[in-house]
Amino acid sequence: MLYVILIAAIVIFWLVAIDRPVLKVKFEEGKISQEKGHFPPTFKHNVIDIASHAPFSGELKVYQQRTGVKLVFSKQVPKKVQQRIRNVFPHQGFKSKGNKKAS
Template sequence: MEYFLAVSFIALFAYLLVDRPIILIKFKDGQLVSKKGKIPHGFLHDCEEINKRTPFSGTIKVYRNRFNPAKLVLSKDIDHKVQQRIRNVFPHKSFK
């Protein structure tokens, strides 16, 4: 019985600590390195266009939670002006 409780607690903590974004886009030195998830075509196109004009390195993650349709998380490597441009083109209505 104790083993079952210990294993279930470990599984619960592992489940809570694993980073699980629904969308992951990585840029490095002005190039799209990888993309994961079902990305709206317009959002990906706009991110690539922003990256052409002002090249940056970093990651863009989108999380889904119970209260908000989608939460956009940008890495700190991305300049604040570029972050704002990405937030402006983010399609919040696509994730409802």
């Protein structure tokens, strides 16, 4: 019985505490230094263009949620750059995995 509780605790910890973004991009002085996950080509082109005009360092993470996607920026990314990236973000490129019935 104890092993079942231990396994359940490990699974709950894994689901809650582990950071699992769909896309993770690191920037250093306006250049993409690291990317992990699905990065649509048009979005990548737009982000590179934004970063070349206003160089910044920081990190962008995209999380999949039930209601859609959530963009999370590190504190080093300026607010104006964050808004420009949000404006070009392709919400259609990050569809939720579940099947939704149209009513």
